[in-house]
Amino acid sequence: MAKRIEVKGLDIYYDKFLAVQGVTMTIEPRSVTALIGPSGCGKSTFLRTLNRMHELVPKARVEGKVLMDEQDLYGAGVDPVGVRRHIGMVFQRPNPFPTMSIYDNVAAGLKLNNKRIKKADLDALVERSLRSANLWEEVKDRLPKPGSGLSGGQQQRLCIARAIAVAPDVLLMDEPCSALDPISTQAIEDLITELKEQYTIVIVTHNMQQAQRVSDVTGFFNLKAIGEPGGLVEIDTTTKIFTNPANQSTEDYVSGRFG
Amino acid sequence: MSTETTLDKTPPPPDVLPPVPLSRGSLPRGAAPGVLLAFVVVAAALWQLADANPAVCGIGAALGYSVVIYAWSRAVEGPRGAFDRLVTAIVSSAFVLALLPLVSVLTTVVDRGLERFDSEFFNNSMLGVVNEGGGASHAVTGTLIITGIAALMSVPIGMMTAIYLIEYGRGRLARYITFFVDVMTGIPSIVAGLFVYALFELFYGPGIRMGFMGSVALSVLMIPVVVRSTEEMLKLVPNELREASYALAVPKWRTILKVVLPTAIAGIATGVTLAIARVIGETAPLLITVGITRGDNFDPFNERMATLSVYSYTQYQNAPGFAREAFVDRAWAAALTLILIVMALNLVARLIARLFAPKTRS
Numbered sequence: 110m111a112k113r114i115e116v117k118g119l120d121i122y123y124d125k126f127l128a129v130q131g132v133t134m135t136i137e138p139r140s141v142t143a144l145i146g147p148s149g150c151g152k153s154t155f156l157r158t159l160n161r162m163h164e165l166v167p168k169a170r171v172e173g174k175v176l177m178d179e180q181d182l183y184g185a186g187v188d189p190v191g192v193r194r195h196i197g198m199v200f201q202r203p204n205p206f207p208t209m210s211i212y213d214n215v216a217a218g219l220k221l222n223n224k225r226i227k228k229a230d231l232d233a234l235v236e237r238s239l240r241s242a243n244l245w246e247e248v249k250d251r252l253p254k255p256g257s258g259l260s261g262g263q264q265q266r267l268c269i270a271r272a273i274a275v276a277p278d279v280l281l282m283d284e285p286c287s288a289l290d291p292i293s294t295q296a297i298e299d300l301i302t303e304l305k306e307q308y309t310i311v312i313v314t315h316n317m318q319q320a321q322r323v324s325d326v327t328g329f330f331n332l333k334a335i336g337e338p339g340g341l342v343e344i345d346t347t348t349k350i351f352t353n354p355a356n357q358s359t360e361d362y363v364s365g366r367f368g
Numbered sequence: 369m370s371t372e373t374t375l376d377k378t379p380p381p382p383d384v385l386p387p388v389p390l391s392r393g394s395l396p397r398g399a400a401p402g403v404l405l406a407f408v409v410v411a412a413a414l415w416q417l418a419d420a421n422p423a424v425c426g427i428g429a430a431l432g433y434s435v436v437i438y439a440w441s442r443a444v445e446g447p448r449g450a451f452d453r454l455v456t457a458i459v460s461s462a463f464v465l466a467l468l469p470l471v472s473v474l475t476t477v478v479d480r481g482l483e484r485f486d487s488e489f490f491n492n493s494m495l496g497v498v499n500e501g502g503g504a505s506h507a508v509t510g511t512l513i514i515t516g517i518a519a520l521m522s523v524p525i526g527m528m529t530a531i532y533l534i535e536y537g538r539g540r541l542a543r544y545i546t547f548f549v550d551v552m553t554g555i556p557s558i559v560a561g562l563f564v565y566a567l568f569e570l571f572y573g574p575g576i577r578m579g580f581m582g583s584v585a586l587s588v589l590m591i592p593v594v595v596r597s598t599e600e601m602l603k604l605v606p607n608e609l610r611e612a613s614y615a616l617a618v619p620k621w622r623t624i625l626k627v628v629l630p631t632a633i634a635g636i637a638t639g640v641t642l643a644i645a646r647v648i649g650e651t652a653p654l655l656i657t658v659g660i661t662r663g664d665n666f667d668p669f670n671e672r673m674a675t676l677s678v679y680s681y682t683q684y685q686n687a688p689g690f691a692r693e694a695f696v697d698r699a700w701a702a703a704l705t706l707i708l709i710v711m712a713l714n715l716v717a718r719l720i721a722r723l724f725a726p727k728t729r730s
Contacts, residue, residue: 160615162611165610167538190617191617193614193615193616193617194617197615198615200608200611200612202608204606204609204611204612206609206612206627207631208627208630217613217616218616218618220626221613221618221622221627222616222617222618223622268612271612271616272615272616275616
């Protein structure tokens with residue numbers, strides 16, 4: 110199930126513009142890795158390269174290596190669709206499919222791919238996914254209702270249920286709580302802690318308390334200077350990053366002296 | 369230079385706006401409707417009693433109302449209130465002016481069309497009819513067949529073009545297609561008719577007429593409309609939904625088929641229905657490519673067919689000196705039928721939009 114990801118010397122481009130330069134890091138399985146840093150430093154861009162969503166932007170490309178259990182995700186003959194089957198993603202804004210019911214949204218990963226599966230098995234899968242996303246109790250009586258009728262926090266948990274229903278090895282989360290209130294945030298953070306038992310989780314967040322609460326390892330991204338590409342400044346255990354970072358700019362950022 | 373002085377002491381803000389009193393005078397309630405009513409009554413009286421031109425009377429009433437209400441309001445309410453009243457009057461007059469021809473067309477067609485809007489009209493063709501009686505059953509069926517085939521051809525082509533342009537098209541080819549689609553929306557319908565005639569003449573020789581040619585001509589007119597409306601609807605589908613689908617390892621074509629299209633289908637269906645409504649009343653291209661018959665011909669690949677628009681035209685055009693009324697009445701009844709079909713299509717479009725629209729609440 111959970112897999113290790115190794116990133117080696119990754120340069121990320123938008124056409125000719127070098128957005129992120131020289132990222133090298135290892136993401137351990139069954140752990141939560143948080144990526145923090147100021148806006149525009151390339152955290153989300155980097156996250157999207159991990160499941161090859163980055164190349165959906167016209168002319169976007171990468172150089173370097175991303176290895177998932179020794180296999181290069183950007184190697185010749187690797188199918189991006191296959192990569193995404195192993196690495197799921199949750200987005201900043203909840204985006205349930207508006208034409209589908211709550212049930213269909215959770216089953217979307219299978220239904221959209223025309224996987225033939227017995228009704229009973231699908232029911233079980235939907236229930237299991239919703240339970241893992243802490244949403245089952247709230248929606249079990251209205252599964253056939255549209256998913257877009259849920260509250261923002263519920264929608265985001267629905268999106269997480271949808272992402273884990275296809276049983277990925279790695280789960281990427283791009284600021285999953287930035288549009289949510291503290292209670293929904295709490296629910297999703299608890300969920301991340303539970304999911305850690307089975308998945309490799311990478312989360313981008315602007316909330317440093319959140320990074321401290323949920324993550325085991327934290328990576329700090331920053332721009333080298335205004336107009337220069339962004340890059341990974343340092344990555345270490347969360348405790349170390351927040352108490353005794355090796356780099357001065359990390360220290361400034363996590364203590365709020367960043368300017 | 370002057371920066372130093374401003375640094376030293378900031379000048380007080382210039383007195384651009386005069387102080388505004390919190391309260392001001394206002395016209396008595398019912399003043400505006402009263403003035404309007406007075407002018408309408410005067411205009412109506414001039415029209416009915418003095419036999420003046422109704423259009424001139426109407427415009428005169430609108431002008432008179434605007435001037436009087438402006439002057440009165442300026443005296444009581446001040447310049448801003450007066451300007452507000454004036455612009456309100458102008459905008460409302462423009463609205464009424466725009467509506468007048470529409471209402472006039474509708475009432476005329478209903479009024480004159482009802483004369484022959486009877487069961488005989490819908491159960492008979494013109495076979496063997498020399499003056500009174502007869503009907504347009506053959507033309508109604510012909511219109512439905514020809515427009516139906518046109519829709520069957522244009523909707524898939526148009527939708528697929530739009531999908532290509534929005535989901536796949538990048539670079540020069542897509543830009544050219546977009547440009548030519550825009551050009552095509554503007555071609556006169558007669559050009560489409562001549563083009564199709566010239567095309568079929570190559571294969572079948574001069575004088576060729578058949579229903580299918582009419583369908584092709586209507587398709588030429590319809591495809592750009594379908595492309596444009598589908599394009600606009602696909603643009604409205606949030607990119608986040610596509611990304612959500614890709615992130616679930618759904619291939620692009622399946623994403624388009626199962627996420628993008630269902631989300632946009634309400635708008636697309638409306639656009640398609642309106643495109644059909646747009647071409648169903650075309651006359652010129654059908655006159656050239658399909659012609660007209662007196663009796664039934666429901667084979668679109670063989671010989672001439674009757675259509676409502678051409679039927680209406682020929683009835684009016686070929687009305688003889690005697691029993692002229694019967695021909696003109698049939699022309700109006702055909703026009704009314706056409707309008708009712710278009711209206712029904714519009715209602716269907718609204719119904720489709722409501723049925724397919726993504727539901728947020730249950």
